[in-house]
Amino acid sequence: MGVRMEHGNPNSVEEFVEVEKQFLINVYRRQPVVLEYGWGARVVDINGKEYIDLVAGIAVNSIGHAHPTVVEAICNQAKKLIHTSNLYYTRPQINLAIKLKELTGMDRFFFCNSGTEAVEGALKFARKVTGKKNFIAFSGSFHGRSMGALSVTFPEKYRNPFLPLLEGVEFVEFNNPDNIISKINRDTAGIVVELVQGEGGVNVAEKDFVKALIDVRNDYDCLLIVDEVQTGFGRTGRWFAKDHFALKPDIITMAKAMGGGIPIGGIGVTEEVARVLTPGDHASTFGGNPFACSASLATIKVIEEEKLVEKAKVDGEYFMKSLKKLPVNEVRGLGMMIGVDVNNASEVVNEALKRGLLVNNTSNNTLRLVPPLVITRDEIDKAVEILGDIITGQ
Ligand SMILES: Cc1ncc(COP(=O)(O)O)c(C=O)c1O
Structure with a gap:
């Protein structure tokens, strides 16, 4: 096959796959495509083939690829100061905290580098603040793969190879308000919940379930930890899912x-x-560095200027309405976080790639559609047409 390893410069998809086998640790299941550039809700591979992107880097690229506002902000910041550590103050970190207070209604912030780290810190905070040790999490949950975050992540296939994890985690059926009370106790430090489960197959919390969460939190004096890693920043048609x-x-x-x-x-x-938190309770070398915080401030600015929260609501409803016309088992979701149950999701995903559509599936035959919020109506129509053709065998 002629993989030119000595140059470290593979050229075809086959060569990338071969190089991956030799140089990367085999923990990902990748699609056979090498992406090179993108804009809005489009990406282009090394052969010049264009795709409509319904994955958005797993609900990351909400403002679309290569947005000029963010590109300019990070270039400018990189020329000034990329990193300082948290031994010193920088303007972008403080400005981001002030902005997040306005957007979330939360009072104070800690910055890290990923969703898993955020959950890990949240679990630590809950234990320190309450002086208790147990957690309640839910069936279908996904909160990350570090030892703490993995402990509150439901699928056994992720947890079992790494036991023992945190003691005192009880899983309760999601959306079943009666079950929480049976598992909560006086040593429960926190309840960890996604209000729209992502990896679990796009399951939206019901109002009486959320009310039960609030009630038991108040009765048992534990903390309610809402994981907005996937739902945050407009994805569900509100700034944060908790706002629904x-x-x-x-x-x-x-x-x-x-x-x-x-x-x-x-x-x-x-x-x-x-x-209750004091210096030394938690920290991160990179967390909240001026480069990442300026990217976040610019991203928030785009979401505001382009009214992407409102767009996620309106266009998400349009998207779901169109999908419901297809012969699929179920369509559900909130805003631009949409789950479509089909009979063989991984086959649909593979076929979609061939037809110029990036889609992702969760383990339970659900297509998870989390496109850039900037996706156009034409792109939505085209995506629905491609999915429809695949599902009806055309
Ligand atoms: C709700 C939720 N929490 C936490 C995580 C972990 O985030 P990360 O992959 O950034 O560590 C994810 C990732 O999919 C997630 O969806």
Whole structure:
């Protein structure tokens, strides 16, 4: 096949696959495509083939690829100061915290580099603040793969190879308000929940379930940790999924769309939680560096200027309505976070790639559609047409 390893410069998809086998650790299942550049909701591979992107880097590229506002902001920041550590103050970090307070209603913030790290920190904060040790999480949950975050992640196939994990985690059926009470106890530090489960197959929390969460939180004096890593920054048609429920959690976690593709995560807490935390309780060398924070500020500016939260709501409804006309098992979701149940999701994903559409599936035959929020109506129509053709065998 002639893989030119000595140059470190593979040229065909086959060569990339071969190089991956030799040089990368085999933990990802990748599609056979090498992406080179993109704009808006489009990406182009090394052969010049164009794709409509319904994956958006797994709900990250909400403002689309190569948005000029973010490109300019990060270029300007890179020329000034990329990193300083948290031994010093920088303008972008402070400005981001002030902006997030306005957007989330949470009081104070900690910055990290990913969703997993945000969840990990949230679990630590909950233990320190409550002095308790147990957690409640839910069937279908996904919160990351570090030892703490993995402990509250539901699928056994992810957890079992790494046991023992955190003690005292109980999984309760998602959307079943009666079940929480049976598992909660006086040593419960926190309840960790996604209000729209992403990896679990796009399951939207019901109002009575959320009410039950609030009730038990109040009765048992534990913390409610809402994981907004995937749902945050407009994805569901509100700035944060908690806003659909007028919910005020004790802690929220965020990441993914927060930096327009530059790695950044965050934890937002109430003043009561923040008050208990002291230097040394948690830290991150890279977390909140000026480069990542300026990317996040520019991303938020784009979301505001282009009214992408409202667009996610309106165009998400349009998208779902069109999908419901297809012969699929179920369409559900909130805003631009849409799950489509089909009979053989991985085959649909593979065929879609051939037809110029990037789609992703969760383990339970659900297509998870989380496109850039800037996707156009024409692109939505085209995506529905391609999916329809595949599903009806055309
Ligand atoms: C709800 C939720 N929490 C946490 C994570 C972990 O985030 P990351 O992959 O950035 O570590 C994810 C990732 O898919 C997620 O969807």
